[in-house]
Amino acid sequence: MAHPASHSDAAHDDGHHGHYVAPVSLLLKVFAALVFFTVLTVATGRADWIPSALHVPIALTIALIKVVLVAMFFMGLKHDNRVNTVILSLTTIFVIVFLGFTLFDVTQRGDLGNVDQMTAADRAYMMHEDSVRYAQTAAVTAALADSTAAADSAAAPSAASPDSTAAP
Amino acid sequence: MPPGHPNGVRADRNWPLRFDFTTPMASAPATLTVDSPEVHDAHAHDHPPHLQHHFVSSEQQFDAAKMGMWLFLATEILLFSGMFVAYAVFRTLYPATYEACATALNTMQGAFNTLVLLGSSLTVALAINAIQRDDQKGLQRYLLLTLLGAAIFLVVKYFEYTHKFHSGIFPGLAFHPYGEEFGHLATVPYARQFFSLYYVSTGIHAIHIIAGMVVLSWVYLKARKGTFSSSYYTHVELGGLYWHLVDVIWIFLFPLLYLIH
Amino acid sequence: MAQTLTADPHAPTAHGHAAHPTDGSYNYLNYDKTFMSWAKTVDHKRIGLMYMVTLALVFLVAGLFAIALRTELIATNWTNYAAGEQDAAGTIMNANTYNWVFTMHGAMMTFLFLVPSVPAILGNFVLPLHLGAKDVAFPRLNLASYYFYIAGAVLVIASLFVGQLDTGWTFYMPYSARTNGSVTFLTMAIFIAGFSSIFTGLNFIVTIHKMRAPGLTWNRLPLFVWAMYAVSLVQVLATPVLGITMLLLFTERIFGVGIFDPALGGDPILFQHMFWFYSHPAVYIMILPAFGIISELMGTFSRQRLYGYRAVALSSVAIALLGFLVWGHHMFVSGQSAISSIIFSLITYLIGIPSGIKVFNWVTTMYKGSIWLQTPMIYALMFIFLFTIGGLTGVMVGVLAVDVALHDTYYVVAHFHYVMMGGTVIALIGGMYYWFPKMFGKMYSERWAKIFSLFVFVGFNTTFFTQFLLGAKGMPRRYWDYIPMYEHLHQISTIGSYILAVGLFGVLGTWIWGLMKGRKAPQNPWGAATLEWTHATSPPDPHNFTATPVVTRGPYDYYLADEVFLTRNAPSSGDGAAGDGSDGDVPQGDGSGDGAAATVVARPIVRDFKPH
Numbered sequence A: 001m002a003h004p005a006s007h008s009d010a011a012h013d014d015g016h017h018g019h020y021v022a023p024v025s026l027l028l029k030v031f032a033a034l035v036f037f038t039v040l041t042v043a044t045g046r047a048d049w050i051p052s053a054l055h056v057p058i059a060l061t062i063a064l065i066k067v068v069l070v071a072m073f074f075m076g077l078k079h080d081n082r083v084n085t086v087i088l089s090l091t092t093i094f095v096i097v098f099l100g101f102t103l104f105d106v107t108q109r110g111d112l113g114n115v116d117q118m119t120a121a122d123r124a125y126m127m128h129e130d131s132v133r134y135a136q137t138a139a140v141t142a143a144l145a146d147s148t149a150a151a152d153s154a155a156a157p158s159a160a161s162p163d164s165t166a167a168p
Numbered sequence B: 001m002p003p004g005h006p007n008g009v010r011a012d013r014n015w016p017l018r019f020d021f022t023t024p025m026a027s028a029p030a031t032l033t034v035d036s037p038e039v040h041d042a043h044a045h046d047h048p049p050h051l052q053h054h055f056v057s058s059e060q061q062f063d064a065a066k067m068g069m070w071l072f073l074a075t076e077i078l079l080f081s082g083m084f085v086a087y088a089v090f091r092t093l094y095p096a097t098y099e100a101c102a103t104a105l106n107t108m109q110g111a112f113n114t115l116v117l118l119g120s121s122l123t124v125a126l127a128i129n130a131i132q133r134d135d136q137k138g139l140q141r142y143l144l145l146t147l148l149g150a151a152i153f154l155v156v157k158y159f160e161y162t163h164k165f166h167s168g169i170f171p172g173l174a175f176h177p178y179g180e181e182f183g184h185l186a187t188v189p190y191a192r193q194f195f196s197l198y199y200v201s202t203g204i205h206a207i208h209i210i211a212g213m214v215v216l217s218w219v220y221l222k223a224r225k226g227t228f229s230s231s232y233y234t235h236v237e238l239g240g241l242y243w244h245l246v247d248v249i250w251i252f253l254f255p256l257l258y259l260i261h
Numbered sequence C: 001m002a003q004t005l006t007a008d009p010h011a012p013t014a015h016g017h018a019a020h021p022t023d024g025s026y027n028y029l030n031y032d033k034t035f036m037s038w039a040k041t042v043d044h045k046r047i048g049l050m051y052m053v054t055l056a057l058v059f060l061v062a063g064l065f066a067i068a069l070r071t072e073l074i075a076t077n078w079t080n081y082a083a084g085e086q087d088a089a090g091t092i093m094n095a096n097t098y099n100w101v102f103t104m105h106g107a108m109m110t111f112l113f114l115v116p117s118v119p120a121i122l123g124n125f126v127l128p129l130h131l132g133a134k135d136v137a138f139p140r141l142n143l144a145s146y147y148f149y150i151a152g153a154v155l156v157i158a159s160l161f162v163g164q165l166d167t168g169w170t171f172y173m174p175y176s177a178r179t180n181g182s183v184t185f186l187t188m189a190i191f192i193a194g195f196s197s198i199f200t201g202l203n204f205i206v207t208i209h210k211m212r213a214p215g216l217t218w219n220r221l222p223l224f225v226w227a228m229y230a231v232s233l234v235q236v237l238a239t240p241v242l243g244i245t246m247l248l249l250f251t252e253r254i255f256g257v258g259i260f261d262p263a264l265g266g267d268p269i270l271f272q273h274m275f276w277f278y279s280h281p282a283v284y285i286m287i288l289p290a291f292g293i294i295s296e297l298m299g300t301f302s303r304q305r306l307y308g309y310r311a312v313a314l315s316s317v318a319i320a321l322l323g324f325l326v327w328g329h330h331m332f333v334s335g336q337s338a339i340s341s342i343i344f345s346l347i348t349y350l351i352g353i354p355s356g357i358k359v360f361n362w363v364t365t366m367y368k369g370s371i372w373l374q375t376p377m378i379y380a381l382m383f384i385f386l387f388t389i390g391g392l393t394g395v396m397v398g399v400l401a402v403d404v405a406l407h408d409t410y411y412v413v414a415h416f417h418y419v420m421m422g423g424t425v426i427a428l429i430g431g432m433y434y435w436f437p438k439m440f441g442k443m444y445s446e447r448w449a450k451i452f453s454l455f456v457f458v459g460f461n462t463t464f465f466t467q468f469l470l471g472a473k474g475m476p477r478r479y480w481d482y483i484p485m486y487e488h489l490h491q492i493s494t495i496g497s498y499i500l501a502v503g504l505f506g507v508l509g510t511w512i513w514g515l516m517k518g519r520k521a522p523q524n525p526w527g528a529a530t531l532e533w534t535h536a537t538s539p540p541d542p543h544n545f546t547a548t549p550v551v552t553r554g555p556y557d558y559y560l561a562d563e564v565f566l567t568r569n570a571p572s573s574g575d576g577a578a579g580d581g582s583d584g585d586v587p588q589g590d591g592s593g594d595g596a597a598a599t600v601v602a603r604p605i606v607r608d609f610k611p612h
């Protein structure tokens, strides 16, 4: 070959344009599967008999399956250059790293009592108390609004300042 | 210089990356070849009008464009990952809030929109399938269907948003829920964070839908002019990839925002 | 033949490229001299030069800010209130202005100068040449990337009319949500400039994968290309997170969404996580390209195959990937959990390893080489010295217990200036000297370049080594004033910064002088073995190469070329084999188009340039 027409990675089949053509029937089947998983995720998401700790993992697993289906068949990764799959996988890994480290820190914060004495569990408990207090405050506000016939009963206290308006 | 000299060239192994990175010239003769203009001319038949001058073949151009698109999609995923991280952090900090707020979102509308987006993903895939078979009419029809799906999605979103606005559910400081349906949220601490994240992430997603509609409309106009064929449909493919990504993001947003109990 | 879709006035004519002279007199600089031909160019070489001019301006402005800072610190404004003294006015500016100036200095230097610097200037110019390609994979995207950068820079300037930015370049919450509106502009500016960075990275990755010349296998890539590959990965994977961080900060300011703002129930540490998830990898965006330049210089000026090619290549990629796992070392005293700090501290030690591998390999490359002390090599040696100090002190501040004391002191300031200025900027200057003949076809004055390199070296160390001492004694960073015990060191540092400024203006002077008056540069003044020297004229043809090069050996195989030459050409040629002066003709010129594929015997890679 006098002139090396093939550059780099494009080398596999230069000259003719034989892209893989996904058959229509396959695309329809994939779509059917996606619809099925959507229904499934709604069903499991609403089911009360599933322990609440499992809701997120189940939803995420189903979402992941759906995404793999879309990526492999609709986006054609299955028959594509491998490097594109590598790109997607690398991206996923970095998302996991980002999410993992950050969440880890959030759940551990206050571990040595160095800054914040509260752990996430404490906070969750406090939140529960907060909401009780909020309910009381709202009730008081509503009662006040009723008795004085104040115009704007809609102005419930801002969710952001739990302590400032807390009724004893 | 003896052949075994450490500074001499070593046997060329396909190292360190084993997948498809080879070039076929690894065993080229030890000379520098210079191809003359005539050699280029010999390849003139290889140069269809869409081929840019710095590429050697259509195949190379197509592969490069597609890889570029995948890298761009990677950046999109990481962009959204920031929002997912924020979501996860607040869900960990305030789980009760999230359960209380997620029920306030209309699951049926969300599920309906999910199906619409999945359908439009299908039609884009069918559009590519059509042009691969040189079916011009099919390409145009499926592109239009995709655009229709995108439009339906946005209309549903519009009703979702305005419905919440009417009850004072705004992002950020303006958040002050009232009324029968949403009034109880006023007593839920940190509900603002949930709805802010809801608005920011679905809002940015909606912007992507709009961007996707612009891209696909442009592809549609080109398709009407008969630009594409089974040997050249790069823009259809790239537009399709982008559209699938918008779908993928929604596949995650939907259960996380609407469904979690 | 090739029809072009680009606005490319130099598209090849129907009969190939032979219509123009191929000796460099017809080149990318002069084929079309109109303004619009520059503004709309898609030629990677021209885009590189446009970046060069723009970034030089940014560096000048941000540098002047720095000089202003140092001048303010030349004397203490210490006020003895007990003795009834009044507030001091400051040496040249008040405290608020100082906050503004150091913020602008930091933000412009990082986001508008260091992050784009080497990839945008030298990457654009050199990468396609190194690959034997006609251009990057997406030339129009490349131009778009330049204009995105300009848009970002314009927004930074626009912020000046809104208020004085005073958050520091890190925009920490919650202050950044409280202070004036210039932050809003900066978030937009950085978001938009981020696109520029992403497009460049994306373009380079695809280019390296898809546009390599025949025969250019992955282990024949010059190490500069490997470095650009690694840095592009980081750009593509990290920058979007900065984008969303800025977007969320934007919504925080506009709507008060309460994601970061603790007063609204948000989490300010989350902001730091997101910011540093980008910004630690970003320091590798700044340093990895510099590693690439140094590898080129070390090989060429030691005339020796780069020691441990694979280790150097892979350590670039390792650094790029490991760099994503250590961001928490910026947050040791932020309120991050202690266990996270410990883990981040441990991983931070690891990242010293690949950096160390590189330094060892460069030093070993020089061992028994024939070292040619031209200006680029001087900068390369300077780099090794300064980067080693910067890297080692980096590991020191990476030690959790030590950093609790040193965080936010001048010690950290000194650390990152040693790596960013002593590393990136010094390598950039060295690379500019190295490729200057290729860019402009002119030689700079070796003598003056050497003289000014001395100023740079002395000035730099005087400025920043004192800051290690200041930091160790507890001088906090970002302070407008200090107590008298720090005054002497501050004064030395300020004087050093003036020397450094003289040196840098001198460097600029040698380039301008070279442009105007410089001797015509031969094709391969350094006797380098990569394609831009062996196969392209100085300056290169608009299409880079008048014919597609075919690569048959590694980028640093100086000896291999000698060998071929000795066996085939030695008897008949008077040219010396080992690098004294010879004519400027190197293989590629021979393909003048008289016949089918012409085959040229590899000739020695000699310096075709007489050092005075």
Ligand code: HEM
Binding pocket: C170, C283, C284, C286, C287, C329, C330, C348, C349, C351, C352, C355, C390, C391, C392, C393, C394, C395, C396, C397, C398, C399, C403, C406, C407, C408, C412, C415, C416, C419, C420, C423, C424
């Ligand atoms: C050898 C590897 C390196 C290590 C282990 C390292 C470690 C560290 C650590 C632990 C800090 C935090 C100090 C503190 O804030 O208390 C830091 C700060 C910093 N480093 Fe490095 N570093 C390294 C290389 C680099 C390089 C190559 C660059 C840039 C080219 C760089 C730029 C910076 C900057 C800009 C900061 C200060 C950020 C701020 O404004 O707070 N570092 N480094």
Ligand SMILES: [Cu+2]
Binding pocket: C279, C280, C283, C326, C327, C329, C330
């Ligand atoms: Cu760092």
